[in-house]
Amino acid sequence: MSEPPEYQVWHTVTPMTFDDFLVLKDSIIPLSHDHQEDALVRAGALHTRGLIVHLIEGGDGTFLTRAEILDQIAKRGRALDGRPRKY
16 A cells, blocks of 8 residues: 655745745755645644745645645635544
């Protein structure tokens, strides 16, 4: 059985443009999750705390930018409640 794709949540404390983030990306340690929904929940929590979530990247080719992340969180709303799930 294959491993699930890993989703990485890239964030910073300081606001910056996406291009500036890309320059610094190699020096940032992302937060990793096994499921996209868990990554979205983490991104929402970071955003609520005032941190800047720039990107969610997944091993399956997922590439969500800040606006797309916030849009997905808004669209999924309560469907993300109860995440992350423990198996």
